Amino acid sequence: MRVKAFFKKIGSLIVTKEIFEDKKSLRILYKYFLIGLLIRFIFLPFFFQRDLLSTYQKAAETLSTGNFLLDFQQLLTNMIHTIYLFIIKSIFPAISQLSSVLLEKDTWISWISFNSSYNVFTALTLFKILYLIFDIACMFLILRLSFDGEPKNKLRVFKFWIFNPVVIFVLYIFARHDIIGIFATLVALLLAKKDRKYWAIAVLAFGIALRFFPIMILPIFVFYLVRTKKDYVILSMLGVSGLAAAELFSYFYFGRSVIFSLLNSQHFDFILSPKLELVVGSHSSIFIFVAVYIVIILSFLHIKKKSFDILLNYGAIIYLAYVGICYFHPQYMLWTVPFLIIAFVRRKSLLYYHWVQFALLMVILIYWGDLVTKFVFAPIDHKYFVYLTGIIPIIERFYDSAKFVNIFRSIFTGVSLWMIYLIYKDNKKLLAGELKNREN
C-alpha cells in the first residue's frame, strides 16, 4: 500500500495531479510523450551544426587541461558539458576514441575527422542526449506553468511543446545548448508562480549566467514579483547578481571584464544593429529594439493587476520582438517557444503563425551559408555534402540571394509582429476576464 502511495506521489510529481488522476488524460500524455520521443530519436544520430563540436571541444580541452575557466563567457555551460563529457567518456569507449579529434585545434580538420569517423553516429547521439534530458525536464515543467485544474489544456500545452518544430530542429538537428538556459528560466517561472520571489530571481540570475538571454525578461520578472518598494532594489540586485558574480570572478581571475566582453561581442551587436538614423551621416540614431523593448516594459509596468499568464504573454512578446526586429541565430527562436505554447492554447491562430515562422526560418537559414544548410547532413557522408552545390550558388544563378532571403526575412518579421498584436489582444481578454472575476 505504501509502495502504491509512493508511486502515486511520484506520478503526480512528474505529470501533475490533475493528469495523473485522470486515466484517459494520462494515456494521451503517454502517447504524446512516446511519439515525441520517437521523433527526437530519429534525428539524434544523423545531424548537427558545427557549433556542437566546438562546445564539446571546449569541454574536452577543459577535461584535458583541468582548467574549468577556459570559456569565460559561458563558464557554467562549459562546466555542464565538461562534467557530462567526463561521464560519457568514462562509460562509452566510442567517446574516448574521439579524444584526438576533440582536442584538434584546427576547426576544419577536426570537423572532417569527426564526420568521417566510423562512430560519428554514436558520438552525436551521446552528445545530444544531454539536451534530450533537459528537453524532457522542460516538457514536464511547462505542464505546471498554467491551466491549473484544466487537464485538457495542460495536455495541449504538453502536445505543443513535444511536437514543436523549433524545439525539434534546434535541439536534434541543429544541436544547440539553449535548452539548458531555458530549463533554468522555466524553474524560475515556476518559482515566480508559487510566489517564491527571491528564489525565482536567484534562479533567473543563474539562467542569465548560463545564457544571458533571460536578462531580457528580468525587468518584467521584477515588476511581477515586487510587493514593496524595497523589493525593487533587492530583486533587481539579486537579478543581476549572477552576472555580477561572473564579472567579479572574471575580473579577479582573468583580469578582464566578462560584461564588456559580452557587450563588445558580435551577439550584442545583433540587438543594436537595427537602427534609425536621425540625420543621414551623423552618429545620432535610435536603436529600434531598445526603443520597442522599453515600450513593452512600460506597458507591463502600467498593468495594475499583473497575473502570471500576463507575465508569460509578455515573455513571448519580448522574445518575438527580438527575433522580429533583430538579426538572430536560428537557435534563439527557441526562447520564444515556452512562452508561446501557453498562448497557443488560448489562441490557436498563434500556433499556425508559429508554423509559418518555422517554415520561413528554414528559408532564412540560407543566409548563414553552407555551415547551417548542407553541412548539417555531413555525418551521413561529409564528402558528398561538402561538394554538393550549395543553395546560395543555386539562388545566385537566378536571383540575388540576399534579396531572396530578405524577402522571407521581412515576411518573418511581419508574421512575428502580427503575433505580438494577437498576444496583446489576448492580454486585453485576460485583463477583462480578471476584472469580471473581481466584480463577481
Added chain:
Amino acid sequence: MKRINLTAKIIILLFLAALISLLLAGCRGIFYIPGASYGYYIWEEDSKVFVEWSVDRKDSKFDGRISTDGKITRYKLKEWEEENDVIKVGEDKINFSATLDSKDYSDGFSFTVQDHTYLDFDLKINDGYDLSRINVGGFLENPENNIFRIEKDYFDQLKMKDWYQKRPFSEFFSKLFSNKYFTFIYLFILGIIIIEILRVTVLARRRRKIVWVAISYTMLILVEICIYFILRFLVR
C-alpha cells in the same frame, strides 16, 4: 499587379529550389547547374563522351589533357568563346584551356572515340588538381589519382551500380554497418518506442494484450536480424 508578380516570383523560386534540391540528391543521371555548380562533369551518352565544367560565377581557369589508345573521330564544342578558350584536337589526344567568369557560366565539349581501351584524363582547375571537384558519371564519383584512367566500359559499369553503392548511401550504410553495436541498440530503442505506441493505441482495446506485445518484440528481434543481413548485403 506588381505584388502579384513578386508573389509569383517567390513561388516559382521556391518550386525551383525544391526541384533542384531533389535532382541534386542524385536520383537520376548527370546534373549540374551552370553558374552554380563547381567542377568538372564527365559522362557518356549515345557513345559520346561529354566533358563540361562550371563555376559559381568566379574567375577560374580550367585546363587539361585527354589522351587515348584509340582514335578521336569527332568533337563538338559547347558554349566555347574563341577569344578566351583554346582547344587542340589530335588523333589520340585533346588539349584544352578555358576560362570562366561572372558572365561565362560553363564550357565544355563532347567527342567520340573509336577502337580504344582507355581514356586518360589530366584535368586542372586554376593550375592545380582538385579531385573532389571532378565528377564522373551520374552519381558524381571522384577519381583517386591526379591523372586518372577510364576504361572503355567504365561508364557501363557505373550505370550498373545500384543506388546503395553510390554516394551518399554507400557511406551511410557503411557507417551503420561498421558501428554495429550502436546501430542495433539504436534500432532496438526505436522499436521499443514504436511497440509502446502500438500498445497504448492499437493494442489498447484488444484481448490478450500480452500475447500481442510478445509477438511485437519477437518481430522486432526478427527485423533486427534482417537489418543485419540487409546491411551486410548493402556494404559488401
